[in-house]
Amino acid sequence: MNGLCVTNVTKNFGDVRALKNVSVEFQPNKIYGLLGRNGAGKTTLLNVITGRIFADSGKVTLNGEEVPENDKVLRNIFMMCEKSKYPDTMKVSDAMRWTREFYPGFDGEKAMALAERFQLNVKKKIKSLSTGYSSIFKLILALCVNVPYVFLDEPVLGLDANHRDLFYKTLLESYADNPATYVISTHLIEEISGIVEDVIIIRDGEIIRKETRESLLSHYYCVTGSASAVEGFITDKKVIGMDTLGGLKSAYIEGAPDRGVIPDGLEITQMDLQRLFIQLTNSKGA
Secondary structure (H helix, E strand, O other): OOOEEEEEEEEEEOOEEEEEEEEEEEOOOOEEEEEOOOOOOHHHHHHHHOOOOOOOEEEEEEOOEEOOOOHHHHOOEEEEOOOOOOOOOOEHHHHHHHHHHHOOOOOHHHHHHHHHHOOOOOOOEHHHOOHHHHHHHHHHHHHHOOOOEEEEEOOOOOOOHHHHHHHHHHHHHHHHHOOOEEEEEOOOHHHHOOOOOEEEEEEOOEEEEEEEHHHHHHOEEEEEEEHHHHHHHOOOOEEEEEEEEOOEEEEEEEOOOOHHHOOOOOEEEEOOHHHHHHHHHHOOOO
């Protein structure tokens, strides 16, 4: 089977079930958004996929081969996470050189060019980097390893708006030049909404949505107006959440709107990804 497949994976930490029978598939050459609230299981899932921790049950395979403790397969997977795996006293330039030892396809020339673009001083020791430049250092490695699957766990931690924008542009350039599968796990949903092709939403250790962004957004809409008008409109609708601001009420509805029967005083709009995520992860019935 082609692709990276997670099948019926469960992981417990003591009495806490971090992942509950999770199954999800990552196809080649796509950009995914992995979305979930704090403690939802995102990082645990990524750590299981990349072999950093072992599942209690289930399996992870890449093109049919099991991933855990399989160096040949793991060379096809790279994960950027909050904690660097390099010695703190190592210089950035030396870390780049060592990365090539583990990932032979690492593009050192591109890494140096990106360091200049992001104004990263490669002569600095890793421990002396600020939070933002530590993220930039790890992002450059991730964008230069040239492997089929790259996982980015909170990739823009500490980055200012300019550097975040530069990262998204650089990611898309890398994707266009050398297609690979990128999985972005982040809380900045609005910023990645226009980048990701497929969306995976995890809540309380379970996958509750996994489909293309366009398909997901097409299944929901928002109706806004006076409280009485909205209440009348939603009587026969499946409502996943509501907000009230002053005299206005907004209801978030699952289904496709019938724009031919919209009462006066109501406005129908499509939900954006961030608003939909909030409502789906609020709703216990999702």
